[in-house]
Amino acid sequence: MSGMAGVGTVGAMPGGQTGEGAAARIPGNKGIWVGIACEFVEFLVMFVIYFVARAHYPEAFRHGAGHLSGAAGTAITLLMVGSGFLIACSVAAMRAGRRRASLRWLLAGFVLSLGYPLVKLLEVQWNLAHGIDGEAGIFFTVYYYLTFNHLVHACWGILGMGWVLARHLCGGYTPEDHSGLEALACYWHATDIVWLIIFPLFYILV
């Protein structure tokens, strides 16, 4: 992983500046990291609930994952990772002074991210058709709480992406000053990390 750290995406200084100044830098802005810290604390609490429930009801958690749609979980994971990649490319392009390319990457990331709520809607319909609602058992109750909470955070990210896209279209970002674009990228990547943890807990472990 360390071999991939050479080229900047979110955290490096504009113009490729490195060293002590870059090491102490806050990617995006301070406000977004307050929000991300709150998001992490919220999900940590929910993960504690998940693991306490898993310890108390191991059988329910062992059999629960087999009833969920693995295809939906995998599709959401690929959509999150794919849109994260496109947004990282948008930041990298902006930093390199390629404004139009940055706009195109961001637009592609926005379009791909819209697939998440769409797949989630189809997944919920599939669940309900198979009798999996919030009262189907402890595993499914925790599953709905955690995944719906993540969906809400992702929707905030998608709305933010729409706002940043509008500002980008109006020429609101430059290679020297694009902290808003970086902040959006930070939030989306943080939300991506949360999903990468949720995914195996519900869809892989049986």
Add this chain to the structure above:
Amino acid sequence: MHASSIYRTPALTWLALTGLTLLSVELGAWLPAADWLPLLVALIVWCKGMLVARGFLEGHRAHPFVRHLLAGFIAFAPAALVFTAFFGERLAR
């Protein structure tokens, strides 16, 4: 800077994340009852989290608060997963 070089890190990170996702799906399908599956899943989750933190967020170059926040959050679930897998019964008492 050449276009391919500015997109190299995000592209490699994305490829690794996609590969690990597909690997974990295969593991879940082929080794559903293996006792050591939680260990492997925990390792994959940690690797994926760190890949996003380093490859997309560049957390290793950021302020120590950001660095520690990311490292702590990414480590929590894999550690809890291993703990629950091996000491879950004791925890539930």
